[in-house]
Amino acid sequence: MSKKRHFTSKLLGIGLISPTLHYGIFARDWWETVSLDSKDKNVVFIVPFRLYMRVGCNLNGKDFIITVLQNNKNIYKPGFQCTCENISSKIEPYPSTAINSCYKEVFGTKTEYSGIAVIGFEDEKIIQQLRNEIEFFPIFLRIEKLSVVISGFGYSSKDGYYGAGEGFTSSFITRYRNTQHLFLLKLEDDQCIIEIYHNADKIEQFTGSTPDDVWKKVGIYKKFSGSHIFGITHETTQNLLQSEAVTCKPDEWNNHEKLTKVFDRHIKSRKLPNTMVNWSQLFHDWYKQDSSIIQFPSILAKIYPEDYKLQDKELRAWRAMFKACGCSNITPFSHEESQIEFWSRAYNDKADRQILENLYNAKLLNIDNKKEDLLWESFRDAINSNKRGQNGKI
Template identity: 40%
Template sequence: MGFDNESIVHELIANVQFIPIFIRLDKILIVVSKISISSCEEYYGAGLGYLFTLITKYNGKQSLFIQSILEDKCSLNVYYEGIKLYHNKDTTPNKIWETIGILRKYDGMTLFGITNSYVQQKLEELKKNNNIITCTSDNWENIDLLNLIFEQNIKKRKIANTFSDWSNLFTNWYKQTNTIIQFPAILFQIYPENYQFQEKELGAWRAMLRASGCINITPFSKKQHIHSEIRYNGTIRSSKNIR
């Protein structure tokens, strides 16, 4: 058939944007059918649209697991013969797999395929080709660079312009001695009081902050205590935030 001929194979796949990645994990086969990128460190650079499947037993039945990364969460659906048996969304792959309670010998990142060396290689290639722009807090006085990051993370997602001068977020924070912010409370510096945020908006601003050198931007629920850490000027500090 010619599939052992390297030149024929290269010609056949010349216009194919992505070839599924097959990852063997003991007896489990993980198929990464779509990859996408982000500046999110919690997802090791993977982003919205990342999609993959695996087949293993759930409640004693050989089932199809469909896993994906959404705007700011991960999703897991389990199907048996077309019937959905399980659904869950959470902030990280590890939390999803801790909840479902199977395959405990692996962490969620491994089962999502994200930390696989070949997947990481493809994510890096995609990142270079898409010219994702990032910076650190040392660059926050460079408004031209911040504007590019704003275009990339806010404007491209078509977020409604109901806020005032967004650059104040960075100029005000940069002047603070405290490197910790509370999210999404900080957004009320530029949004009207009592503004009701949509998940899409929060996801876009998290992406903006991450691309600007912050990590672990975590949403708070009422009466919830969360330890958050944000890397700022190369220093990690932690605090307990209460909302």
């Protein structure tokens, strides 16, 4: 029996974790499950192929460098390129393919190296470096012979969501229309979406009120519910979802530790771009202001760089954060009419709701999406002109 080859690899560049890729459509391809024997026990690690990471390894007396890039045939998947001196492989879908093809070009002979071993995924020190400061690792499950990957997590108490909520994302690959397709489930606050991909192309989309409802519309694996086949009701998932609820009511906003726990669950865990500054000040200012009402999303301008364009997933995450912090959406008009929202931190928001409804019905609110500052100014002027204050009468 031949001995297992061991390599001395060196991490030359740690690369980065891309939320769009590592937690996106083909998240499953950006992570490797590695099993190592450590101190008389077997330890399993989920290790990322970090974008632009570079690993060096000496093979047969020459230095080879492997770089992780985006796959040029499917930009949502990783690609691997191996270089030795002035010779480089094509961008390949697997590290082994890149290494072995480059080796053949350099030495003129064929060999079979384990790409995972060469790039250091059998070196616990390199593994720990690559895993450092990662807040959420995808969950890999085996359900009905399907490899299910949960790449995003969110919590709610909504009926039919089984504890999952906004931000929860799960996928699997199976045969559909005579070829392999990826099925991606995304939970939003007001709907569930299933997207079907063939390679990098989205070919179909379904929406429904719950994971079970939307899965029925797909028309395959009919004997299984959507919550089951996407891993929501799996024991591992439920143990995480049913952990202690994390909330922080307005009179607790000065408790930074508690507020941070809510932030970590609803914002940090969703792998959003880390561009915000002093986010907790938003809540402190809101609590101190005379009015309990704020305008959303313009309130977020306080903590994001000037001209920053907020993505839909960021807005959804902040809505979930506000709800967990005891706030409520009291907007008196629909999203079809305007994307602007009003939120209240009042424990009993009845008076705030009535004020906004009265102002809206009296046409004292300018709800032009392009004139948010004017809207907010008109709202404050209307509040100031309300001599009876927040009793709901104008």
